[in-house]
Amino acid sequence: MSDIRTLGEFIVEKQTDFPHASGELSSLLGSIKLAAKIVNREINKAGLVDITGSVGGENIQGEDQQKLDVYANDKFKAALEARDQVCGVASEEEDEAVAFNKELNRNSKYVVLMDPLDGSSNIDVNVSVGTIFSIYQRVSPVGTPPTQEDFLQPGNRQVAAGYIIYGSSTMLVYTTGNGMHGFTYDPSLGVFCLSHENMRIPEDGRIYSINEGNYIRFPMGVKKYIKHCQEDVPEDNRPYTSRYIGSLVADFHRNLLKGGIYMYPSTATHPNGKLRLLYECNPMAFLIEQAGGIASDGKTRIMDLKPTELHQRVPFFVGSTNMVRKVEAFLEEYPEQQ
Ligand code: AHG
Ligand code: MN
Ligand code: MN
Numbered sequence: 001m002s003d004i005r006t007l008g009e010f011i012v013e014k015q016t017d018f019p020h021a022s023g024e025l026s027s028l029l030g031s032i033k034l035a036a037k038i039v040n041r042e043i044n045k046a047g048l049v050d051i052t053g054s055v056g057g058e059n060i061q062g063e064d065q066q067k068l069d070v071y072a073n074d075k076f077k078a079a080l081e082a083r084d085q086v087c088g089v090a091s092e093e094e095d096e097a098v099a100f101n102k103e104l105n106r107n108s109k110y111v112v113l114m115d116p117l118d119g120s121s122n123i124d125v126n127v128s129v130g131t132i133f134s135i136y137q138r139v140s141p142v143g144t145p146p147t148q149e150d151f152l153q154p155g156n157r158q159v160a161a162g163y164i165i166y167g168s169s170t171m172l173v174y175t176t177g178n179g180m181h182g183f184t185y186d187p188s189l190g191v192f193c194l195s196h197e198n199m200r201i202p203e204d205g206r207i208y209s210i211n212e213g214n215y216i217r218f219p220m221g222v223k224k225y226i227k228h229c230q231e232d233v234p235e236d237n238r239p240y241t242s243r244y245i246g247s248l249v250a251d252f253h254r255n256l257l258k259g260g261i262y263m264y265p266s267t268a269t270h271p272n273g274k275l276r277l278l279y280e281c282n283p284m285a286f287l288i289e290q291a292g293g294i295a296s297d298g299k300t301r302i303m304d305l306k307p308t309e310l311h312q313r314v315p316f317f318v319g320s321t322n323m324v325r326k327v328e329a330f331l332e333e334y335p336e337q338q
């Protein structure tokens with residue numbers, strides 16, 4: 001019992017390590033923790049109550065909005081607004097960034113960008129889903145409403161990022177720039193307990209994760225890399241294993257623990273891939289670098305890209321360093337689009 005370290009205790013203990021040491025950031029992470037518990041409770045009931053299925057609307061990107069997408073968006077927004085540490089949020093489920101109007105919120109210095117429910121096509125089939133978040137200090141003056149510039153900062157300016165995976169157990173994983181730490185939820189106690197301190201991804205892995213159904217539309221470099229993964233070269237541990245859940249959070253989490261690469265490249269029909277830079281790729285890039293891996297768009301470090309739009313998409317390669325470097329090398333060698 002005395003060995004249990006809760007997320008709340010850990011955050012306070014590590015507070016002085018934050019590059020932006022402040023009780024405010026601790027409190028902000030506390031609101032994310034609270035919303036995660038509420039969403040977790042609802043997800044666990046998903047098969048029992050009439051909450052799955054479409055609400056009939058579409059978000060700005062023309063995707064079906066699932067009820068749990070909307071629910072998670074509302075809960076995270078409400079939790080972030082209530083604690084007064086955040087002046088605004090941008091979300092996959094909101095067309096525009098949302099400014100919190102209370103004076104206390106306006107006087108706060110952080111903005112949050114989030115994918116409240118990642119992998120939503122997996123909700124109905126009892127497969128892991130997640131939440132992804134990314135935190136920045138605003139660049140606009142405190143006391144005023146947040147501006148577009150606050151949300152369009154490059155990933156290398158993140159002060160914290162993390163995800164929650166609602167899986168066979170629920171975990172919250174985060175970084176404030178001093179390593180990546182994971183906490184497993186104990187539903188009987190209602191607390192996240194430190195289970196994975198200072199997570200590290202192996203430099204080499206043997207799992208590759210990609211929606212291979214799109215193979216014909218991939219750039220030549222990615223096709224060549226997939227064939228490389230499948231070659232029979234026992235001294236190099238090849239052929240690798242293919243694993244694809246279709247929830248970025250879950251695929252990322254597995255590859256992080258075991259060593260591997262997740263890829264969502266550009267395709268002939270989606271020249272920028274599918275994943276969103278600000279609330280999917282940047283937070284995952286920050287986390288993976290803290291764990292010793294890398295994240296790239298095939299050429300450039302994800303966190304060095306300068307965002308131009310809230311819902312901007314970008315090709316994404318993330319995971320074990322040597323695997324990401326290898327696919328980058330293939331993309332350089334075979335620059336053809338298909
Ligand atoms: P979201 O549910 O937030 O829209 O994200 C889904 C993303 C990501 O989680 C997943 O890896 C990818 O879409 C799967 O896309 P495909 O079905 O095209 O493989
Ligand atoms: Mn997503
Ligand atoms: Mn989503």
